Amino acid sequence: MSATTGEYIKTTPAIKDRSVEAGTEKSRGGDHIMDKDLIRIRTLDKEDIVRILDQAESFYEILDRPIRKVPALRGKIVVNLFFEPSTRTRTSFELAAKTLSADVVNIATKVSSAVKGESIKDTALTLKSLGANIIIVRHSHPGVPELISKQGDFKVINAGDGWGEHPTQSLLDLFTIRRKMGSLKDLHVTIMGDITHSRVARSNIYALTKMGAHVHIVAPPTLVPACLEKLGVKVHYHIEEVMEYTDILYLLRIQMERLEQSFFPSLREYAQFFGVNAKRLEQFSKEVMVMHPGPINRGVEISHDVADGMDTYIEEQVRNGVVVRMAILYLISREGAGRHDVA
């Protein structure tokens, strides 16, 4: 345990327990996520997920402190490498890293050399030489986080890779659900919208099924990818079919691009079948928790009365995003967790 972390334990007793726990877990040998990167939920164990959520829980109060700063990542260089425009996720990661006292560098596509034709590999090698400890990457192509990870001993966090995965979004969603519902087991979660092109849907399908929830998909057939049910979910084309048992209604953003590609005839018709408004929400049997990864399209997948209503947890999701990302950054950067000492 480093001096930095020791100092940190003095200020937050809650972390102490976690550190002890982490120490014992290291000896159990199957220390998956912390071995190096956080790239996919698909390859995580349930225990890894629980550990991140517990860690986030112990960080929760930090955001309410008058001075939101703890020294856990002091002296570490965290790079936000975003090949795709993002405000929400990048800002969330930046605040998480800064709250942990890391030095944060933001690289966005417009200023990066990616546009000048430098390869992903060379960008990663450059960041390695500059001493990056953690690279947070977003790219429009699946598998890019793995490609970057191969180039050095730094840790990689996937902030969204094409249609692939968005693990930190999924973890903050689990955290938000667990805070409200106590447990994820046996909950019925309905994910509605464009599944084919959604990394959020993929990560959440893996995460929720691992945690023992029942996952239902509601989408037009044009936006349901091949063989989806083999991932352990139930596919529906009509929202009415899930109204009886849904506990959580997770809405996905519809992108205008899909309209141009004729996945559905019009936004109007999409909203008619898959848009959620207060009236439709009343038809559900249970009190439904409405979630959305943002940014929302008011009037398309979600109406203003639901977006601003009492059942909606969108703002909590955003706040929890910072806490969960702090937990991930903290766990991933601990000493002795590098790939080199796994063998």
Added chain:
Amino acid sequence: MMLLKGGDIIDPSGGLSGVADILINEEGFIENIGQDIETDEEDALIIDVSGLKVMPGLVDMHVHLREPGYEYKENIDTGLKAAAAGGFTTIVCMPNTSPVVDTRSTVRFIKERAGAAGLGNLYVAGAASKGLEGRDMAEIGDMVAEGIVAVTDDGKSIADASLMRRVLEYIKMFDIPFMVHAESPELAGAGVMHEGLVATTIGMPGIPAQAESVIVARDIELAELTGSRVHITHLSTESSLDYVRRAKAKGLKVTCDVTPHHLTMTDDAVMGFDTNTKVNPPLRPQRHVDAVIKGLQEGVIDAIASDHAPHAVHEKESSYIEAPFGMIGLETSLAVLITRLVRTGILTLEQLVAKLTIGPADVLGLDAGRLEVGAPADITVVDPDVMWTIDPNIFYSLGRNCPYAGWEVGGKVKYTIAGGKIIAKNGVVE
């Protein structure tokens, strides 16, 4: 004179098998095949090949040599060396170079370069449409005069069914086949792998199997309309095979080939984002692999061709979506096929050799793929029992995009003989 003594002969073209000697004359033709052949010539080269399999020089009817235009990926010299090392004495190169092989002078250039290399026989497939653009017919007759053995827009299909019909009608006067790369551009869209469970799992844009089979169906219909020779190259789906099976039953002049990778790998290999698994048509799930294996066993598939498609290392060191399609195959085809099809009992060695010799030679009407007196002495001698580990770093091909790196395989080419000359020995080009 060269005398191969005591080899175990496998020649599916004439059903020749068993131990025999082969005598090769100074002109590079087979002089005699039989028991206990002796030669009284002083400087005759006598090679003891007892315990080894002696087969016709292998034929690969679908390779990309990248010259002219992309010499950094591969060139005619390195491609022919790779072929020789892999046991191939006859290969057919595709026209998607820069410039495209759509004129007589480009054909002549390639043949001259190959002649200078002196490593086996290189035949050329010409473009069907000018610039492979699918709009206007290329000067096919002029290219035939220079020796092309097929036309193809390989890399894509001719999207316009009317142009396809006209090309098929036109090539009847030369009696050459159209090699169809079957892919509907609309259905394939921006896909980079097979559309199915694996693509859904990892979030990759998919190409449905039907992107291939709808074009197979269309072009077989056009084969019936025109009476022309249609060859479906790198066929990869169950349904495509069904269409070919039915066409053959009807007596249409339809043939097909399949690649080693579609016989031995599934789309599971894409799971780790290895760009060397990116190929078009894409690797398919087991159901399709089983179907093409069955097609081979039943004899519906005429040939196995590598679709050797070299790319530079830096081009493959990118994201899966950005990386170009294609994998190399010339130096691995035989061993991979022996290991996965013969050693497992799926095919006999003789059945496999047929698909690598007389099968493709007959589709294209080439003077190759036979061991008989008077035939060119193109001979491949193989030790099917030698085990080795595939290491792309030592290939003659400039390409390193080999999905089999690290595979333990059985079967090593001992001698590659073309025109009576040893062009490779123990995998080393002479």
